[in-house]
Amino acid sequence: MESKRKSARQLAKEVNSGRNAARRLIEKGLKHCKNLNKSLNNFTFIAENEALEQADRVDKTIAAGAELPLAGVTLAVKDDFCCSGLPASLGSDAFRNFIPPFSAAAVEAMLEAGCILIGKTNLDDMGMGSSTLSSPFGPSLNPWSAEHVAGSAGAAAVASGQCLLALESDTGGALRLGASHCGVFGLRPTPGRISRYGLSAFSSSFSQAGITAANPEDIGVALEVLSGFDERDVSTALCRELPQEREKDIGPEALTIGVWDGDGDRLSSASQDLIGQTGEKFQQGNFKISEISLELFPEALRAYYIVAFAEASSNLSRYDGIRFGEAAAARNLDELYEQSRRRTFGKEARRRSIFGTVLLGKDKFEPYYRQVLKIRRLFQEELARVFKQCDLLLLPVAKNQAPLIGQDAGFIDQYEEDYYTAPFSLAGLPALSLPAGTIENMPVGLQLVGPPLADDLILKVAAGIAEDVAIPPIAVWPGRDS
Amino acid sequence: MNMAEVEKAIGTIKIAVSDSEKEELLAGLKDFLCWLEPVKKIDTADVEPAFFSHGAVNILREDRPEKADISTLRRVAPDFDEGFYRVPPVID
Amino acid sequence: MDYEVVIGLEVHVELKTKSKLFCSCPNCFVPEPNVNTCPVCLGFPGTLPRLNREAVKLALTASLALNCRIACRSWFDRKNYFYPDIPKGYQISQYYEPIGRRGSLTIEDDQGRTRIVRIGRVHMEEDAGKLVHSPAGDASLVDYNRAGVPLVEIVTEPDLRTPGEARRYLEKLKIILQYAGVSDCKMEEGSLRCDANISLRPSGSETLGSKTELKNMNSFKAVEKSLEHEIKRQRAILKSGKEVITQTLRWEEESQKTIVMRGKLQAHDYRCFAECDLAPIELTAEEVEEARADLPEMAEARAERFVHEYKLPDYDALMLTSSRGLADYFESCIEFYNNPKNVSNWIMGELSARLNSAGMEIESCSFGPEHMAELLRMIDENLISGKIAKDVLEKAFSSGKMPRRIVEEDGLLQISDQSELEGIVEKVMKENPDSIENYRRGKTKAIGFLVGQVMKETQGKANPKLVNELLVEKIDSQ
Ligand SMILES: [Mg+2]
C-alpha cells in the first residue's frame, strides 16, 4: 500500500485538474489522522473545522480557474509556529490555550499555496530537544516501533501518512533527526530562505523553519512556495540575491560528494556500514567521491550549545506572565516573575535558561561566549575550504537509529545526540536528512550538506539517488487504520 | 562553580527552583562546564567573533505608522483591566 | 580640603519619527493607555524587530551635529533585565558599537570662558513603557504606548565641573538637536530626559571618587538644583571622613531633596550580546559626508546670517536664533513683510511677553507669521497706532483671528481725518490752558501731555502724528 501513496505534487495535480476535490480528500485524511493520533500522539491539536473550511476555499479557488502549487496537500505545523485562531502551546503547559493574534509568515504562505493545515504537531519543552520526550503533552511515538522515540512529531506524521508535508522548526537538529528516525526526508534550508516571523524561537541565531516530506521533490515545491524576502525577518534579505535562473542540469559526473565517516568510533559498525554503502551507491550513480575530514567538528557542537543557551536565556525572558501566558498569583513582582516562569518552563527550559545566564555572566562571557563566536568563524572557514574540494558533503545525521523511550540518558548525552546536526546550525549551512537504510528494522538517515544556498542542488542530488539508496517502505504501525 | 553562583543566576533569570533542583543544577553545571572545556583550548588569537548568523546589513523599514488590532492582543493578557496590564505593586 | 566636582550627563532624547523604532505603531502621545501597541512592541512570541529607516537617519544627524565620528558598521545589542515596562526582558540598544563616538559640544563655564565638553557616545535604543500605581494601591499598571519609541542616548565624558555648566550643556544640546530636526527636546513632556553622574575628588587628584547617579529631574532647573544639593551632601560626607556610597538617587521636586532608589536596577549585570534578529548598519564614507552636507543650519551660523542678511544687531540675531522655532517664525514673517528690525522688535517684545505669560512655545502659537505681518503693515499704513496694535495682538493671540478683522469688528481704525480731529483738539486746548502756557514758555514736553489727552478722548484711535501737528499749528496761530 505504501507504494501507492501519492506525492504532494501528484495530489495537487489531481486537485488542480478537478479529478479530486480537496474536501473529499481531507474528510478521509482527517479520519485517518485522528485515528492514528490516539496511538502516536503526534498532534497537540487537530484543526478539523479549519481544515474543512480551508478545503472548501481551495476547491472554490480551483473551480474559479486558479491553480495552486500545493492544492489540497495536507500540512502539519509544529506547535512553535503561530497560526491565528489555533492554539499554540509553544511547548509549554501554560500555553495550551494560547491563541496567537497573528500567523507565522511560513504558515500563511503554505495556506496561500493551497495546503490544508490539519493540525499542530508535538514538540519538546519550549521546543528544546530532538525527542519530544520533554513535551508537556507526553512523547510522540515512532510509527516504526512504539518503543522508540519519534524524534520529531512532524516526521512521524509524514511517515505514518497523517499528512504529506510538515512545517517544522530546526534549531540544533530536531527536524533532521526526526526525519532520520522516521525514514523520511527533512530539509533545514540555508538560514534566510524561509521567514522565521511567527516562529517562537528559543535561539535567534539557530531556530529556523524547515520542511519534512516523503520525497525530496515535494520539499522542493514547498521550498519554492516558502522561499522569499519577507521584510519582517532580516535574514531573508538573502533571498533578494538568489539567482533567478535555476541550477542548470548538472550531471552527477560533474559533482563531487565529500564523504565523512563521522569520527568513526562514535558510530556503531552498522551506521558506519551505511555510510560506506551509500557512498558506493553515489559512486555507482557516477558521482565523484572524495573522503574528507572536519577538524573543528567536536568544538562546533559545544559552540552551538553555548550560543543557543545564551540566547535561550534571553529569548525566553519575554515569558513574564504579564502580556500573555499565565500569571501566577503573586504578592510582589519577583514572585510574579518566578512563579509564572516556573509554570511556563519545563525542566529543560529552566536548565537552559539558567546555564545560559551563567555563560553570559561577567567571568564566562569572554572565555565561552565570545570565544565560541570566534570558533564559529574558524569552523565556517574550514567548511568553505572543504567545499572547494567537493560540492556536497555526505555524513551521518544521527549516531544511531531512534533511541528507545525510557532510556534515561543524562542531559549531556542528549546534547551529544545533536553531534552531527548542530554544527551545521552553527555554520549556517543547508542540510537534508535523507533515508539511507535500516538498522535493526529502524530507519536511519544520512545528511547531505552544502554551501550556503545549495538547497536546490541538495534536493536535486537527493532526488537523483533516492531510488538507488535503499529507502525501505514505511512499516505498518499495528494500531494503524488501513 | 559553587551554589552562590547558581543562586545568583537563578535570581537573575527569575525562575522559582526547588532546593533539590538547585543541587542538581549545580552538579549539572559543573559537568556541563567540564564538557565545554575543550573550546577554551582552541587558538582564536586574531579571529574576529562571528556575531551574526546572517549576512544581512541595512535592512530598514520605511517610517509609516500603522495601527494594529489591539483587541486580539488584550484577549490573551492574564490581567488586563481598564486599558492597563496589571502587575503586583512595584516600589521604586 | 577643597574638592573638585566631576559631573557626567546621560541624556535620552526621543526621535521625531512617525512610527516606533522596531514596529509600525505610531510614535505620538495618546492619553489612552496601551493603544499604540502591536505584537512586536509587546514582545509576543515569534515576533521580530524591524528597524525604522528614519530613526537611523535622525541618529546619524544627531551624531554629526554633535561632531561625532560615525561608525562605518554599528549594530544593536540586547541589554537583559526584568522590569514590567520592558516587554521582552531585554532592551534593544547599541551597547558595543554605537553609531556615533567621540563628539564634542562647546559651552561657557561659570566665568564665561569657552569649554569643550567631550561626548563619549551617541547610540540608538528603544524606550520602555510607563508604570503607574493603581488608585487603590493594590497593583502597578503598565502602559506600553511608549515601549519601543526611538531614542538616542547621548553620554558625556566626566567633563562638567559645576551645576551651571551642566545646565548650559543641556540648553546648548537642546538647541542643537532642535535645530538638527532630531527631537522636540521638551523635558517637561519627557522627550528629553537627563541622568547625572556626580562625584567629588580632592583638588588636583586624577582619580575619580565614587559616584552617585541622579535620576528623575524634570527640568534644567531641577538638574542644576539636584546637583547643587548632591554636591553639598557628598562634600559633607567626605569632610566627615566617610565614604560616598555608589548608588542611584532620585530627585524629589516637592522636597527639593535626593532620596535613594529602592528596588529598581541597582548595579546590574546586563549580559549584553549582539541582537541577531536585526541586521547591522553599515554606512559608507560617502553616505556620511552626504548626511553631513545635509545638516540643517545650526544656531551660530544662522545668527551670523541674520546679521548679514537682515542687518540685525548681534543681540537681536542671538535672541531670535535661541530656538529653531523662533528663528523659523522670524524668517516666515520676513517672507510676508520685509522689515526685519521691526519684526524682530515685535517678536522679542510683545509676542515673547504673550508667550511667556501663556507658558507657550512659539510652535503652538496661533498668532502666526501671517498675523504678525498683517499687524505691522496696518501700523505702517497708519490704520492703527502702535498702542492699538498691542491690544490687537493680544486679542489675535488668544482668539487666532486675523488682526484686520479684529480692527474692523472692534472699530479700532485710526482717525486720520483732520476735520474729525480738529474739534477734539480744540476741546482739549480749552480744557488745558496751563499746558498751553507751559508749552509757550518753552516746555516742549507739555505738547506730549496734550497729545495724550486727545488720544484718551479718542480711545487711542487718533493718529498721534497728526494730532501733534494740529496742536502745534493751533497753539502757534492763537
Ligand atoms: Mg539608555
Ligand SMILES: [Zn+2]
Ligand atoms: Zn508596536
